Amino acid sequence: MLETLSIRDMLLIEAAELRFRPGLNVLTGETGAGKSILLDCLGFVLGWRGRGAVRAGAAEGEVTAAFALPPGHAAGAVL
Structure with missing residues (x-):
């Protein structure tokens, strides 16, 4: 499960x-947000x-x- 997403100096961000929490996570916002x-x-x-582009400056x-x-997830063996 995705727990966190950290972003620095990408485009507008x-x-x-x-x-993120277990279950459904929803992103909403205005156009251009x-x-x-x-x-x-x-x-x-x-x-x-x-x-992707690095933020200006x-x-x-x-x-x-x-x-x-x-525990025991199949991807763990690969990682």
Whole structure:
């Protein structure tokens, strides 16, 4: 399960940390609020090729995700 998504200096986002809870998590907001940027950043940590851009004035951007696996989960063997 995705537990946190931390973003620094990506497009419009100077710094953000989202914490997810078990169950359904919903992102809402007005047009242009940055929902698609959040999803693109999640895609970066999953290995998608991105159209991402570093925020204007920043030397680099950073996206970090923390995942938790239940004991015995098959992905644990790969990791």
